[in-house]
Every structure is written in C-alpha cells, then in structure tokens.
Amino acid sequence: MSETFEDQTFDLAPLLEILEGYKDQKGAVIPILQRTQEVYGYLPKPILKEISKRMRIPLSRIQGVATFYAQFHLKRRGRHLIRVCDGTACHVKGAMKTVDVIHEQLETPPGGSSPDYKYTLEIVYCLGSCGLAPVVVVDEKVYGQTEPDKLVRQLKRLD
Amino acid sequence: MENVELQQDQVAIPTYTELPYYRKQVRIALRNCGIINPQRIEDYIARGGYLALAKALTEMTPDEVIGVMKESKLRGRGGAGFVTGIKWEFARRSPARPKYVICNADEGDPGAFMDRSILEGDPHSVIEGMAIAAYAIGSEEGYIYCRAEYPLAIAHLKTAIQQARDYGFLGKNILGSNFNFDLHIKEGAGAFVCGEETALMASIEGRRGEPRPRPPFPAVSGLWSKPSNVNNVKSYAMTPQIILNGAEWFASIGTENSPGTAIFALTGKINRTGLIEVPMGITLREIIYDIGGGIPGGKKFKAVQTGGPLGGCLPAEALDTPVDFDSLVQAGATMGSGGMIVVDEDTCMVEFAKYFLTFASAESCGKCVPCRIGGRRLLEVLTRISNGEGKPEDLDEIEYISRNMKEASLCALGQLTPGPVMASLRFFRSEYEAHIYDKKCPAKVCKGLITYRVIEENCTGCMVCKRNCPAGAISGEKREVHYIDPSICERCGICITVCKFDAILIE
Numbered sequence: 001m002s003e004t005f006e007d008q009t010f011d012l013a014p015l016l017e018i019l020e021g022y023k024d025q026k027g028a029v030i031p032i033l034q035r036t037q038e039v040y041g042y043l044p045k046p047i048l049k050e051i052s053k054r055m056r057i058p059l060s061r062i063q064g065v066a067t068f069y070a071q072f073h074l075k076r077r078g079r080h081l082i083r084v085c086d087g088t089a090c091h092v093k094g095a096m097k098t099v100d101v102i103h104e105q106l107e108t109p110p111g112g113s114s115p116d117y118k119y120t121l122e123i124v125y126c127l128g129s130c131g132l133a134p135v136v137v138v139d140e141k142v143y144g145q146t147e148p149d150k151l152v153r154q155l156k157r158l159d
Numbered sequence: 160m161e162n163v164e165l166q167q168d169q170v171a172i173p174t175y176t177e178l179p180y181y182r183k184q185v186r187i188a189l190r191n192c193g194i195i196n197p198q199r200i201e202d203y204i205a206r207g208g209y210l211a212l213a214k215a216l217t218e219m220t221p222d223e224v225i226g227v228m229k230e231s232k233l234r235g236r237g238g239a240g241f242v243t244g245i246k247w248e249f250a251r252r253s254p255a256r257p258k259y260v261i262c263n264a265d266e267g268d269p270g271a272f273m274d275r276s277i278l279e280g281d282p283h284s285v286i287e288g289m290a291i292a293a294y295a296i297g298s299e300e301g302y303i304y305c306r307a308e309y310p311l312a313i314a315h316l317k318t319a320i321q322q323a324r325d326y327g328f329l330g331k332n333i334l335g336s337n338f339n340f341d342l343h344i345k346e347g348a349g350a351f352v353c354g355e356e357t358a359l360m361a362s363i364e365g366r367r368g369e370p371r372p373r374p375p376f377p378a379v380s381g382l383w384s385k386p387s388n389v390n391n392v393k394s395y396a397m398t399p400q401i402i403l404n405g406a407e408w409f410a411s412i413g414t415e416n417s418p419g420t421a422i423f424a425l426t427g428k429i430n431r432t433g434l435i436e437v438p439m440g441i442t443l444r445e446i447i448y449d450i451g452g453g454i455p456g457g458k459k460f461k462a463v464q465t466g467g468p469l470g471g472c473l474p475a476e477a478l479d480t481p482v483d484f485d486s487l488v489q490a491g492a493t494m495g496s497g498g499m500i501v502v503d504e505d506t507c508m509v510e511f512a513k514y515f516l517t518f519a520s521a522e523s524c525g526k527c528v529p530c531r532i533g534g535r536r537l538l539e540v541l542t543r544i545s546n547g548e549g550k551p552e553d554l555d556e557i558e559y560i561s562r563n564m565k566e567a568s569l570c571a572l573g574q575l576t577p578g579p580v581m582a583s584l585r586f587f588r589s590e591y592e593a594h595i596y597d598k599k600c601p602a603k604v605c606k607g608l609i610t611y612r613v614i615e616e617n618c619t620g621c622m623v624c625k626r627n628c629p630a631g632a633i634s635g636e637k638r639e640v641h642y643i644d645p646s647i648c649e650r651c652g653i654c655i656t657v658c659k660f661d662a663i664l665i666e
C-alpha cells in the first residue's frame with residue numbers, strides 16, 4: 001500500500017508497524033508522530049490521515065498536536081538539517097551572523113530549505129551547550145565556537 | 160581546569176575542591192555528576208545510592224517521609240519554590256486512585272542545562288527520589304517528561320531505569336516491602352510551555368500542551384484527572400540525600416527560608432562558565448567574581464540575568480544580593496530554574512530584553528489572550544524602540560501591557576513574560592531613554608541606531624572587508640581608503656571581524 005503526495009510516494013508499511021507498537025498505550029499520539037517523522041522525515045498529509053483513521057482520533061486533533069509542537073514538520077525538508085542555536089549565550093556571541101551568512105551563501109532562509117532541498121535551516125533555542133557558544137548542529141554533529149565562513153565551507157562539502 | 164592560578168603558599172597541585180571554581184560550592188544534587196559512571200548502577204550504589212529508598216521503605220512510614228521533607232523545608236527547584244513536603248502531603252491526602260509521580264525534565268530556559276546534567280550524569284538519583292516520593296504519596300506509577308532535545312539524557316535514563324528494575328529498586332515488591340513502583344519516559348516535542356505542570360500533563364496525555372486554570376491542583380486532579388505530584392529534576396535528585404542525612408542537615412545549609420543549595424548554569428560573559436551548586440544565601444558577587452572569575456577581556460560587568468527568559472536582570476548595585484528565592488524576587492529578578500547569564504558593557508539592555516521577549520512571546524501557547532496578544536504587542540513596542548522609532552509614551556505603554564499580562568495571564572509563562580522587560584526598564588531606564596530621545600544605542604548594538612564607518616587613518620585598502628561584506632556595501636580600490644555605504648550596510652559586523660587593522664568603527 002502506498003500514497004502519493006508532493007511528488008513523493010509513501011510506503012505505509014513502516015507506519016502500520018509503528019501504530020502496532022503503540023496499540024494499547026494511553027496518550028500515544030505524540031510518540032507515534034515522533035516515530036513517524038523519524039521514518040518519513042516529516043509528517044505528510046496522507047500519513048496524518050492514515051494515523052487519524054487507524055487510531056480513530058479526529059484528524060483535527062492530530063493536526064492540532066502536530067502543529068502545536070515545534071518538533072513536528074508538515075513540509076518537506078532538506079537532506080541536511082542545519083540548526084543554529086540562538087540561545088542566550090550563542091546569541092550574545094553572534095549566532096545571527098551565522099544565520100545571515102548561511103542564508104546568503106547557501107540560499108537557505110531561516111525556517112526554509114534551499115531550492116535543491118540540500119539544506120534546511122532552523123533557528124533553535126538553546127541546545128544546552130552554552131559553554132561552546134556559538135553552537136551549530138548539522139544533522140547530528142555539533143559544531144562549537146563556530147565561525148560563519150568556515151562553517152559554510154564545511155557545509156558545502158556535505159553530499 | 161585551565162584557569163588555575165597557583166599562589167605561592169599553596170601546595171603545588173591543589174585538589175579540585177581547593178580551586179576557586181569549586182571552593183565555595185556545596186554539591187548535593189550534583190554530588191555524583193562527573194564522578195560516577197552514570198550508566199553503571201553499581202557506581203551509584205557504591206556512593207550510597209538507594210540507601211535512602213531502603214531507609215524510607217524499611218524504617219519509615221509514608222507520613223514520616225513527608226514529615227522529614229516538610230521539616231527540611233526543601234522548596235521546589237523548578238522555580239516557583241513551593242515547599243515540596245507540603246505538595247506531597249496534598250497528594251497523599253487525595254483519596255482518588257491511582258496516583259502519579261511526575262518528574263518535570265522539560266528544561267527549556269535558554270542558558271540552563273542543570274537538569275540535563277543531572278539526568279545524564281546521575282540518573283539514578285532522580286529515579287530514587289521519585290520512588291521515595293511515590294512511596295510517600297501512595298503512587299505506583301511515574302513519568303519522567305524529558306525534552307526530546309536531550310537524547311543522551313533519555314538514553315541514560317532508559318539504561319538506569321532498566322538497571323533499577325533488574326536490581327529490584329523498581330517494579331513489584333521493592334526490597335520486599337510490598338511497595339510497587341515503575342517509571343515511564345515521555346519525550347517532549349518542543350514546546351516551552353510544557354514546563355508548566357498542567358501543560359506538561361496534557362502533553363503526556365497526548366494533547367496540545369496548553370495549561371489550564373488551577374485549582375484543581377495536580378495533587379487533586381492531575382494526569383488523567385488523577386492525583387499527581389509534579390516536581391523538578393533537582394528536587395527529586397536532592398530527596399535521597401535529605402532522607403539519608405536528615406532534615407536538620409539539609410536545613411543547616413543555606414538560609415532559613417531557602418535551605419539547601421541552588422544550582423546555576425553560569426554562562427555569558429564570564430571567565431569560568433559551567434554548572435555550579437552553591438549554598439543559598441551566597442551573594443551574586445561571590446558567584447560571579449569568586450567562582451566565575453569575573454568578566455573576560457577587562458570589560459565592565461553590566462548585569463546578570465537570573466531565572467531565564469521569565470526572570471529578570473539585576474545591575475551592579477545589586478551584586479551583594481543574597482541568592483535565595485525571596486531575596487531575588489525582592490531585588491527584581493527570580494530564582495527560576497537556575498539560568499545565570501552575565502552580560503558586560505557590550506550588551507544593549509533593550510536588545511537583551513527584546514531577545515527574551517521574542518523567545519517568550521513565540522512560546523506562548525495562544526490559549527489566553529493576555530499572554531498571546533500582550534506578548535506580541537510588547538514585542539512590537541520594544542522592536543520600535545530598538546529600531547530608533549520609539550516614542551516617549553512607549554515606556555508607559557510597556558508598563559501598562561506588562562501589568563495586565565502579569566495580572567491576567569492564565570499561567571506563569573504569560574505572567575512572567577514581561578519580567579525581563581520590567582526589570583531592565585527598572586534598572587536601565589536611561590538606556591531606553593537614550594534609544595527613544597537621543598536615537599542612540601549606548602552599547603552600539605541596535606542595528607537601526609548605529610552606523611559602520613571606516614577609520615581613514617587605519618585603512619590600508621586591503622579589500623578584505625569589501626570581499627567579505629555580504630551586502631556589497633563597501634566600495635574602494637586596492638590600497639585606497641574604503642567606504643561603507645550606510646544605506647546598503649546591513650550592520651552585520653562581518654567587516655569588523657575580518658579587518659586586521661582595526662579600521663572600522665561603530666557609531
């Protein structure tokens with residue numbers, strides 16, 4: 001079984017497996033959405049509809065939860081997620097400069113993706129590594145005491 | 160430690176407790192952090208772990224446990240400072256069943272990472288504290304609500320919970336006492352407001368994390384409308400030590416009304432950053448200068464922000480304020496969950512307040528009007544001021560909106576959102592006035608009020624700034640003095656960073 005949306009086709013098998021794993025748990029909507037996003041990269045509409053149908057929870061409520069929490073994404077994202085910390089310590093040490101340089105040089109606006117879906121840029125609040133400020137996390141890798149130009153060079157080297 | 164300064168009369172290699180950073184610290188909640196391997200329950204047990212749980216289960220009745228907690232006067236380390244023992248007593252007296260014990264590990268304040276450090280470095284202390292709380296209130300099931308941004312904390316908690324089950328500290332018939340208790344981990348999904356206890360419980364239930372009015376308090380009607388006890392990570396981590404060493408021991412540390420220790424994440428413009436645990440009553444000056452080693456680069460101390468985005472800043476005149484729940488509030492800040500951010504003369508207090516406000520207003524859940532609209536309006540006023548478009552009546556406007564938000568918002572997020580603005584306006588009013596009347600940013604930060612200019616005598620015409628300017632605002636040929644066009648300049652400051660000749664200045 002599969003669904004097509006935004007020129008992408010979704011295999012529903014992993015979703016069904018996730019739903020099965022949380023079958024008898026109370027209050028499982030959030031962990032289900034989290035696992036689903038891990039598999040699909042974001043929360044496409046047909047997938048949310050399927051969750052609603054199978055959990056017998058109105059789509060409006062699922063949508064309500066998905067839009068409430070910052071962690072969930074309803075739009076397709078780039079291959080590499082760049083998270084620039086704008087927590088207090090990083091802010092004071094110039095996090096927004098990094099954002100400006102990435103926007104300019106990689107055509108990736110904050111909160112958006114580059115036209116080729118290579119990068120998605122996010123501004124986040126405090127990653128709890130204030131000692132390393134300013135901090136940027138690219139995918140799972142943490143870059144501490146970053147310098148904007150050096151970082152962009154490293155980003156360009158990614159696949 | 161990098162910043163060790165050896166005095167002549169000191170022994171050659173001091174123990175770490177003699178270092179300035181540690182000398183004034185008293186570690187209760189952090190006692191094991193960095194000392195034990197957090198993924199080995201044996202390490203925790205070797206340091207006296209689970210002895211408090213054993214003592215509570217075998218030698219004490221639940222009422223006696225609550226009695227010790229009340230006598231110790233431990234106040235909730237989440238920020239509000241409510242007496243933990245009294246909270247437990249309310250939950251114990253609630254007749255409904257089942258009851259839940261919940262750990263609030265949704266540490267969302269920018270600049271705070273003490274909960275994360277405890278969960279990562281000593282997860283068993285939190286588990287033990289929760290088990291003791293469960294025994295005291297009569298609960299058999301607990302939840303740890305941890306933000307998903309802390310994957311290592313979650314991993315260590317999972318390992319620790321499994322080990323505790325294997326050793327019989329969690330599960331059925333714990334230590335042969337007929338007491339049953341088990342724990343689940345719930346991962347947050349990125350909503351600051353979920354640190355508010357009613358929002359946190361809504362989130363555990365799988366709903367939008369929106370707060371609801373209290374009463375009923377969680378002790379009466381909490382998770383799934385059942386009696387629930389919500390405490391912060393630090394409160395639970397301190398619990399085993401209080402049970403083991405007694406209420407008198409705990410009350411002997413700190414001040415009369417705020418006994419015990421406070422944990423701060425010391426960050427910002429300070430020489431030694433990091434987590435510190437200090438006895439309550441220590442002054443801000445001791446923390447910033449003795450422990451933190453003062454301000455780097457010979458700069459001048461300007462303010463210290465405590466209590467995170469919902470706290471407030473204090474000026475140099477308040478440096479001798481003792482740090483405890485009541486004194487900080489009296490001085491104009493809050494204890495909060497323990498962020499402590501030091502800023503120097505290069506920080507603009509209007510921009511600093513705007514930064515916290517941007518954070519807090521974006522995190523408003525939108526349920527109640529004073530918080531949703533008030534935060535937005537307040538931010539508009541501050542943005543106007545920092546852009547140089549401030550009007551004299553804006554200061555009254557700030558006070559008017561702030562007062563209404565404080566009085567009418569549903570939860571602490573809305574009530575405390577104006578806190579940083581109010582505090583900075585109170586202590587740094589002249590900076591606001593400089594922005595409004597003189598159209599000047601004294602710290603030279605606010606983009607709308609500064610211009611970048613090339614110092615002609617210093618410029619060698621090396622073209623580095625021209626090449627690096629993202630806006631293309633710099634003109635000039637090789638070996639000729641460059642010029643920055645203020646109408647194109649984005650005021651990003653890259654030119655200053657790259658210039659090797661100190662040839663660019665902000666006015």
